[in-house]
Amino acid sequence: MNNPPTIILISPQMGENIGAAARVMLNFGVTELRLVAPRDGWPNQKAIETARNAVQVIENTKVFPTLAEAAFDISRIYATTARPRDMVKTVYTPRKCAEAILQTTEKSAIVFGAEQSGLSNEDIVLADAIVTIPVAPIYTSLNLAQAVSILCYEWFTAGDTTPPENLDTGKYGLASKIELTSMFEHLEQELDKSGFFKVLDKRPNMVRNIRNIFVRAGLTEQDVRTIRGLIKSLTKTK
């Protein structure tokens, strides 16, 4: 996966948030962090502690006096903001922003404002698009590192090829249908012997329901052996 976005934090206040942002950036393969005028200076011990094993991101972080300087080599700026501004700008969802970044070979940056105040209009005007994270009206104030996380996660998943759904069968393969049928017949013979099917008219429907339970369970070869052993054990006691 190439060309991850640069993350630029404007006037971040809490070292913990800078460190947590660095950590989650690296979780999603985003490695370049730049700061504009961090409140408590730089380096910041709290940021180092919170970054945990992503301390390499913190060590490579550069500090700049303004966004224009921090974005010296950036061709596309995406500004995260929740509030609509009285400004003509395209507004992207995080997912759309991730696609836009992935589709270009130019260097992109995602910019985040300070914890309390967010981005200034002077910073937003430099942005090619605004990105707004959809949130519930009941509580719209996202933690800074959580906002960084959502954008980095979307960027990473936009280029990720993991299938949405996948059956992990461990070390055994799924049972073949012949193995299943043989197990069903074994079970049904024993149920016949034990007098389970009291009303013979209902037998076909009950057999279908019982077979369906095991089909839905997606048994492996090992599971079939286990169930067969279980049937043998239960019938032996009589």
Add this chain to the structure above:
Amino acid sequence: MNNPPTIILISPQMGENIGAAARVMLNFGVTELRLVAPRDGWPNQKAIETARNAVQVIENTKVFPTLAEAAFDISRIYATTARPRDMVKTVYTPRKCAEAILQTTEKSAIVFGAEQSGLSNEDIVLADAIVTIPVAPIYTSLNLAQAVSILCYEWFTAGDTTPPENLDTGKYGLASKIELTSMFEHLEQELDKSGFFKVLDKRPNMVRNIRNIFVRAGLTEQDVRTIRGLIKSLTKTK
């Protein structure tokens, strides 16, 4: 948006992580948090502080001794884990999990393990599916609250109808094409007068390029008035 998942944290260690999880849950409209055997007991002052304005989620949090008891009214359990287990289970991406939750009217829970150790196989066996958050191989250890955030974000966006891209034009509408053309003609007349087009053969191509700059900018009616004023001002000085 109805039927949000219940979030269940098994043996969480840090109050800060519980509070941060509660905060980001409420950001994405997820309100029901349950804990199984939190290390430092309950209530937890650090959790209350970190939850900020989501303290209502913390106040309604119930504590249980086991996952089976915490999930007493839950029909579908999704277990978040990074490691493959030697177990036959369907593995979902967070996005697929969100869709599955949204498509059912049954009560679902997403379960998260302790910070260091994750979920035990005993807990995972109760789950209908495993959810694995895709991460970069360079640093796979996600903070607990960040993991909660990704799942809640995916659930919220699965039901969110925000268009991926939207032009915010502020209080002015976009300029009509006749206003644009009139502005172009004004500009080109002034450029002709000033001798800007030194080689007449190149004029059509240069006009096209200049018009294209302004078309790409997506001007509002107010922008057109501003540019016209700007041309007038620049030409007045000669």
